[in-house]
Amino acid sequence: MRRPLIGMTSYAEQVQYNGNDVMAGMLPMTYVRAVHAVGGRAVLITPDDPGEDVIESLDGIVFCGGNDIDPAYWGAERHPTTEVDKERDESEIRLMRAALAADLPLLGVCRGLQVMAVVGGGTLHQHLPDVIGHDRHRAAKGTDPLAAGASAYGRHDVIIEHDSIAHRILGAHATVNSFHHQAVDDPGSFTATGWCPDDRVIEIIEDPAYSFALGVQWHPERTADLRVFAALIEAAARRSGLQPEAFAA
């Protein structure tokens, strides 16, 4: 049985490797490995050409992390710290609308969750320290907040609503890493089902009306806990008539 094919939104960035310096279509391997580890097959969707025709070939889609979304999408002025990527905004918003219309199983990670809120007609906080008075949702550059001995900076708990998709996947509580300075204010048509208990920052949004539509504010792909990726793959397999028991973990 074939692996469910999972599209992953990707970056167009200047990268340096082995003494080379090139503009590249790219994605951290953590995302690719996460999808492969739970039985999926990852392909990368580049942001250069906003079109949704690629949706028809996929069994599921992950909207990955990245820069801030242009606040013009929800009618707000740009905060001084907001760094937008207009090309990704345009292509990902179109792709997400098409994915939802096709009921393609969908997982949003960090920026991806924020794209969900914006597509759902909601709004974002543009700079969390202005709202909650601290910057503990943004781990220091290049650190792993979940590593043994790491400081609590960038690591926090999430409490999860009963009777939610997130609760069925993760239970009532999770400890997560955190790499963001923006967050969901109003989730729009989606429902918030997980929060950071210290400051009520929204950490999970979902919509049970779809076969699978879940967004998380943290980065599960950088951890050993890949349950939300596994849930996406299960939904993708179910939608496409594939047999989940055939997947190697």
Next chain:
Amino acid sequence: MRPIIGITTYVDQATWGVWRDLPTTFVPHDYVEAVTQAGGRPVLIPPHEDVDVLRVLDGLVLAGGPDVSPELYGAEPEPLTVTRPDRDRAEILLVRRALDMDVPVLGVCRGMQLLVVAAGGTLHQHLPDVLGHERHRPAPAVYGEHDASFVPGSRIAGLMGDDLAIRCFHHQGVADAGKLTVTGRAEDGLPEAVEDPGHKFVLGVQWHPEVVRDERLFGALVAAAAK
């Protein structure tokens, strides 16, 4: 719906934004733009043993990259050969399945060499040792520019027309093209283009057409993919 064109990718430690030496999968954006401008819908294909992805691909670009593992053509690695065995294992499976399924394939640089190896051919592991000059890779980040000559009547001759200028950046080259036909050569005789007339579209070029978004080649791939 536009034809979907898969592009193989690198995996390497990359530095970008705030990140240093993060394992990253990527491909120069030139390839993406070349496919898009030619009317295809690019998706990037990170290396993995799965080849079922070809089910949804109408065409495949084998991108450039590190040297092909000499074990794949029965040779010992030489001192200047730098390989990524994981990528080789995945891509050789992908190429073989693509050829079985007759998916249109354009191989660029390393991708051309991979087509040759899949066809039973062999490579020179360091051209300056064989040719006595460095004109195929003059200096870091500098393309060697020359005119190639193409076999009249071949696919590549028809696509290139009168403009024979090519941009090369490689230190390995084709020694024996195996079952493929050599249809283009540099002035020093090195194979620059290979084809397989037995397939719908199998073309390998040793140079880098993506750098100039060469619609002659990428357009031909997309057209073959659309059929």
